[in-house]
Amino acid sequence: MEKFAKARELFRDIVDLKNYVPLSTSEKTKQDLLNAINQKEKIVLLTGEAGSGKSLLLRSVYDELKGKKVFFVSNPYLEIDSILGLLKNLDINDHHILLLDEAQLLESKTWENLRIYADRGNVTIVFATHDTDIKKLLEKKHFSTRINYIIKVKPVSFEEMKNFIITKLLKNDLHEIVDMLDNKNFKKIYSFTKGSLRATNQLMYKLFDVVDFFYKKNPKKFEKKIDNKYIEIAIMDLRAK
Amino acid sequence: MHRYEELEKLYYKKKALKYFIVILGVGVIFFIYDFFKKPSKVSKDINLTKEKKVLEFKKEIKETKKDKNITKKYEKISFILPKVEYNYSAISTENKKIKKQKIIKPKKIESKKIESKITEKEVTLNDLIQKFNLNKSYDLALLIAKGFFKKKDLKNAKVWTIKANSMNPERVESWILFSDILLEKGEKEKAIEILKIYLDTYGNNKTIENKIRSINE
Numbered sequence: 001m002e003k004f005a006k007a008r009e010l011f012r013d014i015v016d017l018k019n020y021v022p023l024s025t026s027e028k029t030k031q032d033l034l035n036a037i038n039q040k041e042k043i044v045l046l047t048g049e050a051g052s053g054k055s056l057l058l059r060s061v062y063d064e065l066k067g068k069k070v071f072f073v074s075n076p077y078l079e080i081d082s083i084l085g086l087l088k089n090l091d092i093n094d095h096h097i098l099l100l101d102e103a104q105l106l107e108s109k110t111w112e113n114l115r116i117y118a119d120r121g122n123v124t125i126v127f128a129t130h131d132t133d134i135k136k137l138l139e140k141k142h143f144s145t146r147i148n149y150i151i152k153v154k155p156v157s158f159e160e161m162k163n164f165i166i167t168k169l170l171k172n173d174l175h176e177i178v179d180m181l182d183n184k185n186f187k188k189i190y191s192f193t194k195g196s197l198r199a200t201n202q203l204m205y206k207l208f209d210v211v212d213f214f215y216k217k218n219p220k221k222f223e224k225k226i227d228n229k230y231i232e233i234a235i236m237d238l239r240a241k
Numbered sequence: 242m243h244r245y246e247e248l249e250k251l252y253y254k255k256k257a258l259k260y261f262i263v264i265l266g267v268g269v270i271f272f273i274y275d276f277f278k279k280p281s282k283v284s285k286d287i288n289l290t291k292e293k294k295v296l297e298f299k300k301e302i303k304e305t306k307k308d309k310n311i312t313k314k315y316e317k318i319s320f321i322l323p324k325v326e327y328n329y330s331a332i333s334t335e336n337k338k339i340k341k342q343k344i345i346k347p348k349k350i351e352s353k354k355i356e357s358k359i360t361e362k363e364v365t366l367n368d369l370i371q372k373f374n375l376n377k378s379y380d381l382a383l384l385i386a387k388g389f390f391k392k393k394d395l396k397n398a399k400v401w402t403i404k405a406n407s408m409n410p411e412r413v414e415s416w417i418l419f420s421d422i423l424l425e426k427g428e429k430e431k432a433i434e435i436l437k438i439y440l441d442t443y444g445n446n447k448t449i450e451n452k453i454r455s456i457n458e
Contacts, residue, residue: 213245233248 004215004222007177008208010168011201015055015074017063019201021167023160025153026057032151033061033126040095041148042118046128048153051198054128057153058099061126070097076105084110087117096123103127155195162186164197165204180226188231192238206234366392379408379415386418395422413439413448420452432456 010019029046036044048054055074062072071086073079083098090096098114100106106114118125156164165186169178189207193199210230215222366388373381386401399422406415416439423432433456436449 210245213243214249229249229252232252233245236248236251237244 002212002215003174003177004208004212006172007169007174008205008212010172010174011204011208013198013201013205015059017056017059019168020056020060021164023156023164025156025160026053029151029153030057030061030064032149033057034064036149036151037061037065037097037124037126040121041124042121043115043147044124044126044149044151045147046126046151046153047130049155049196050130051196052153052155053197054153055101056197058101058126058128062099065097068097069094070099072099072101074101076100076102076110080106080110084113084117087114087123090122092120092122094122098123098125099128100125101128103129156197156200157195158186158190161190161193161195161197161200164200165189177226180222180224182225184228185226185231188228192231192235202238203231203234206238207231210234210237377408379405379412382408383414383418386415390418390422390425393425395425398422411443413446416449417452420456424456429456 033044033046046054046058059072059074062070071083073083080100087096087098100114114125117123165181166178169175189200189203193203207226207230210233211222211226214230221227366385369381369385369388373385382401382405386398386405389395389398389401392398399419402415402419402422405412406419409415416436420432420435423429423435433453436453436456439449440446
């Protein structure tokens with residue numbers, strides 16, 4: 001596989017723990033979340049804009065808590081019924097952790113059920129959801145009084161985004177490509193992604209696809225640098241979709 | 242053609258368009274700058290009407306002038322200068338002395354003495370002209386003009402009135418004196434017209450208005 005095609009695959013937009021890059025912001029958020037869980041809080045909300053890295057962070061926390069009684073629900077539509085059945089039969093003396101991704105998909109009836117289970121005190125439920133859903137949830141008084149923590153995943157800074165891209169490439173021995181990217185390229189990328197990790201992954205995936213195409217046509221053009229022109233083309237393609 | 246190749250073409254088109262917009266923008270800025278740099282049409286029209294009014298005044302003066310320098314000075318008259326408060330206290334003491342020296346009351350002087358005074362006046366005018374050449378001032382020019390006017394030397398009186406006017410067209414004295422010269426020549430209408438030009442240009446002025454009234458009476 002050519003180097004650009006290999007780089008492209010690194011940025012495929014999937015929630016895979018292999019792709020988790022410990023950035024300072026996300027690491028702090030992760031630590032806050034682990035502290036809340038260890039304190040056996042009843043309900044914790046993990047919020048943030050779409051693509052801010054909530055899912056990956058939650059999976060990273062899940063990975064950290066392995067060995068404890070922890071459940072991870074990535075798709076509430078498919079898995080929640082079985083989880084609810086499981087929660088019914090939990091030992092009241094044991095502490096359990098339920099990590100619920102895409103919580104905005106839950107029906108209000110399920111929210112109520114989960115709140116009742118959390119009230120029993122033997123389970124910490126972490127809901128990962130968008131900011132907008134949080135507002136709706138907090139409008140319900142009985143919920144707002146039970147939420148102990150609201151942890152927000154912020155968009156990453158320019159430097160963090162740069163580290164995110166470089167770390168991914170370096171982890172996979174793609175030093176050559178790292179050397180080809182300069183600050184101008186990163187500025188262009190950040191101007192489009194605005195700190196969203198999902199957008200960064202999507203753009204980088206598209207960029208390496210574009211570069212791979214033109215590289216095959218004329219490899220001489222990619223001896224030293226990656227021109228911003230290719231980033232622009234990748235952005236145009238993403239916007240067209 | 243592959244989609245990415247199409248996008249590459251589109252990219253170059255966009256880039257060319259950007260450059261075009263930038264160049265156009267710069268052009269527009271220069272145009273606007275140039276447009277505002279020139280006086281507006283309205284002010285041009287105002288100036289034109291004023292110039293028309295001054296035209297006869299100009300012609301009259303040109304007829305009387307032969308000196309090239311004077312012609313240059315006269316051209317300044319056609320410019321409408323902004324109103325400026327004249328600081329009378331700023332007039333030098335030297336000028337005041339000259340005024341004192343110049344003021345002559347012929348009625349009170351006996352016939353023999355008049356002759357001597359007249360010779361004294363001629364000398365004074367020459368001195369004043371020399372002083373003017375060393376230190377040009379409105380008051381001196383006007384003083385000289387008045388001297389010639391009193392001597393009934395209307396030609397020189399006009400020349401020096403114009404000189405004074407060109408140095409400070411806002412001050413009324415030169416306009417009044419010029420109207421007096423025209424009156425002396427029997428050109429009453431022109432005299433009134435000249436004074437009206439002053440009012441049109443610099444606004445109401447009691448001295449000028451009184452002068453017009455006195456001419457009409």
